[in-house]
Amino acid sequence: MKILVDTNIFLDILLQRKPLFKDSQRVFKLVENQLAEGFIAPITINNIVYIARKSHQQDRIKNFITAMSDTFEICQMNSDIVRQAIKLHFSDFEDALQASMAAAHHCNVIITSNISDYQHSPVPAIAANEFLSQFQFS
Numbered sequence: 058m059k060i061l062v063d064t065n066i067f068l069d070i071l072l073q074r075k076p077l078f079k080d081s082q083r084v085f086k087l088v089e090n091q092l093a094e095g096f097i098a099p100i101t102i103n104n105i106v107y108i109a110r111k112s113h114q115q116d117r118i119k120n121f122i123t124a125m126s127d128t129f130e131i132c133q134m135n136s137d138i139v140r141q142a143i144k145l146h147f148s149d150f151e152d153a154l155q156a157s158m159a160a161a162h163h164c165n166v167i168i169t170s171n172i173s174d175y176q177h178s179p180v181p182a183i184a185a186n187e188f189l190s191q192f193q194f195s
Contacts, residue, residue, distance in 0.1 A: 061159035063169035
């Protein structure tokens, strides 16, 4: 199973946002344990650093980013991805980029806390708790 994990899932973990923290952490662990193949958009890293820098120490953020990049494959973003994202007509272009990357990397689902942002996605979006309950992992 190939999954693209949205930025908000990682923020749930790093910022320990309840009630989403535990399910988001379980998604991370599934990829870490190689029970799912995980992908992230390169912009996810920028966004996490930008958002977390106000409330977290730089060393903690760097350690988290290192763990992410050791565990998840960072998608390639190129002109084709950008053109595909433009065609999706999302209200949030960042989400359109992530949806386009998920499609280009043949992901089965996008794991996100904001399913409504992906209504026009070529790859279905699902919440972490739904993903964990619907899919069996060996």
